Amino acid sequence: MKKILFILIIIITVFSAGKTLSAEKTEIEFWTINLSPRFDEYFENLIENYERENPDINIIWEDNSFSAVKQKLLYRMAEDRSPDVVNLSPELMTSLVKEDLLYPVSNFDKDFSQDYYQGLWEVGVFNGKSYAFPWYLSTQIMMYNKEIFMFAGIEENDYPKNIDELKLTAEKIKENTGIYGFMPQIKIHHEFIKAGIELYTEKNGRIMPAFNTKKAVEILRWYQNLMQKDLIPADTLTGGYNLALERYINGELGILITGPQFIDKIKEESPYIYDVTAAAPLVLREGEKISAALMNVVIPKKSKNPEKAAEFAHYLTGAEAQQEFAEKANVLSSAKNAGGEDLKNKNGDLLKSAVREISKKQLKKAVDMTLKLPQADELIRVMDIEFGRAVKSKNTAEEAVNRMEKGWLDILNKGNETE
Template sequence: MKKGFLVGLILIIAMVFVSACSDSSSGGEEAEGSSDSEKVTIEFWTMQLKPTFTDYIEGVIADFEEKNPDIKIKWLDVPAADLSQKILTAVSSNTAPDVVNLNPTFASQLADLDALVNMDEAVPEENRNKYLDGAWKANQIDGTTFAIPWYLSTEVTLNNTKIYKEAGLDPEKDIPSTYEEAKRVAKVVKEETGKYGYFPSMDLSLVLQHMVKMGAKLTNEDGTKAAFNTQEGLHAFQYFTDLYQNDLIPREALTGDQRSTIDMYQGGQVATFMGSQFISQIKENAPDIYKNTLPSEAITGKTGKKTISVQNIVVPKQTKNKDAAIKFALFLTNAENQLEFCKLVPILPSVKKALEDPYFTDAGENPEPEDLVRIKSAAQLDESELLVPPMDHYDELRQAMFDAISASMLGKKSPQEALDQAEKAWNEILSQ
């Protein structure tokens, strides 16, 4: 596997550490093609899977076409940076593909335009029930499901046991599972070693995720007003402000991106961070750090909530071959095909049956950190959910929250003043 692409795919999966058969007339998941005498062609777009996964995708396509000889799949792989604009242009010009790989945040924007097939109507209940409940709900807006979940990831904490021991901590007992425990580790490690015990990144949607895990509710029920200016929201702002101003977390937690976290962890400067999606990179780039890495469950707040990241499959309403498109989407995401994909890259399946495979339940004898990440990550899926649901004006809302908590952490405003700033900005954005 090419290292550059794997890192790119992993980041696509973190952003976001922040996406069944057809309808009743189209038969079962493994059914043969429709009875139409004319062969149909389905255009299928993916997000930056070539060349690393060319053999895998072409294999899935070949298997599908063999089972459905009257359906042909035309595959187009699009660079991740170009996909959003490309699909928007295609939809606006009435040339949308039949099946597309997207993430929930962007797919929800198309759903808002009524551009996507309603999967609650297109996929029979029997087939919908094959998917994890949290993964299926991650693709919903206003109670309507706009996509089929494909592959997933959950957060697992990585811990450098060597630093724990240097600080006089016991890796078997002192590894944190809550924010308050992480704060304690941060203090001890800094005092005893001068290194950082904890690196909570504030990149992308992570500020919002931290707040939800600490008990803050982002909006009211109908999503028209901010709802986080509460004791829980204030606690979140105060927590990260205290850590930052007392130099218990790196400056890069606020000023850098998620690459900063992995660079500092690989450099032996950080004891704990949420970065299990980088485990293969650590194994290749920093074998000594990898050897001393002990994966543990995700750090969370009083809610006990854990986050899930989703890549999904959508079917634009413009398709002239809806039944065939749904059939292919369900074949692509069935248990057998997902399990095979998960063995090629550190991701998780969205189908329950695939998770029953020993690959996700048994780490084997003398497991490596990679094995433990996979097992712990899979074990968390049932209790994981999309903490930040699809929202209108998402990028503006996310930036407004980041600007506010930055003002608090940098000492430009008190935590309460910064929280008030975020509330005002969110209410203005949500009223648009």
């Protein structure tokens, strides 16, 4: 009887010790955007390796849609149930910084910035404080259907090299095939920034619009002309990227302006279209910049374990982890030593290799185009509305830019009055 009792005591002791050890584990809740189920295996392996190296940590991973992540995050923070490590775009991050909802990464003793390309690290800097670990990025490239080019009487390698050639190519494709040449995804404030137009300036401590220039008017006229000549679809401004991608996959679009990460979707949905696709650098006006589509990782201010969260965020965005993810996702790494110099696809896929090579070369022209003003959402909305009216010929290009300026002044004056 004593022997049985002794065994029971040992079992209870071991069980209790196990529960104590389990209870001592720190849970880190980690959110991504639109990366499941495609990259489930990658994240499961990464988390397994991290937990093996850090047995006191338990990572809970959740993937969210881009459209829902901000509201869900705000809701969870309001309930004091904030996740600890969150994948956000610079635009989403900026709005949270303004509301003082993110933990400054620069508050930690370690200087994480040395491990990343400086220009990408600075995307997360506001008023001298760093709020983000830069993660993966890409630059837009041009993919085109060689078969449609052939039917339009265009040589396979005679793809457009500048903005004028892009318009001529669209005209040839439409005239000879009835298919639209391309369907641009237009953010008019990005178009201005790409062209080197300053959106605003500061005068006597007040923010003032600065984009009402001849160059801005010319950009609007160019798009007006495309729509008037029926060289781009009528639903270009409302259809969104997914519609452009769908049309390209269905052979209903000659050129797709896209990020390298979408190449696998083309291959999965239509192997034939993939086989007749070639890649080329993004068409730019002279001296134009390219938008760097960057994803960041942030730590919400209400994280219960910001130090542990920062350690995992640094591991996730470190050179080794980023190199593997970049190869799987056809994106580029923000980490310095991520081994991204050899961009040849390991499976010998020439198109994938070309896409990554082009995207990498374009990085020297890439800039972040996040509008870092408190009223950014309102200011961008005004520009989009007036641009839409101009493209539909409801206003001239000059009138549209003037109305954009007036809209900005109204919004900024309210902001200046409250400061």
